[in-house]
Amino acid sequence: MDxxxxxxxxxxxxxxxxxxxxxxxxxxxxPEGFSNNLAWNLGHIIVAQQGLVYRLSGLPTYVSDEMTNTYKNGTKPTGKTTQAEIDELKGLLFSLMEKTKEDYANGKFVTYTEYTTGTGFHLATTMEAMNFNNYHEAMHFGFMMNIRKFI
Incomplete structure (x- = not known):
């Protein structure tokens, strides 16, 4: 786990x-030829982690339904993310990570609803979801590295 x-x-x-x-x-x-932006990718990785790890473990998430509905799979950015929203998302990068570590250490993740991701990964446990989340976040980081060349 470390x-x-x-x-x-x-x-x-x-x-x-x-x-x-x-x-x-x-x-x-x-940017032209892209379907999202840096702000959307940031929000997306946050709500995706909450869904993959918490929701599928039968636990409540630590993000609002509004945030989830803004950044979940299948959504598109509006291009109107405010500075306050960016600041909130930046804060969640680390506060939610710390909360997940704490919840894991405290044994909160007991059950998991199996799920197959859009990229074909079958997740059967919370640990598999956490490992897939790292892959997912690295993939979106790559998308962001590409987007930045055009802004």
């Missing part, structure tokens, strides 16, 4: 470092 959390923490630090270099306008820009 490696899973270590990888996740490194991913999240990379996200924050990348985001710190762009203005709100740049974070909201959807």
């Amino acid at each position: 490696a899973t959390f270590k990888i996740w923490e490194t991913n999240r630090k990379l996200y924050l470092s990348l985001l710190e270099n762009y203005s709100l306008e740049q974070l909201n820009k959807i």
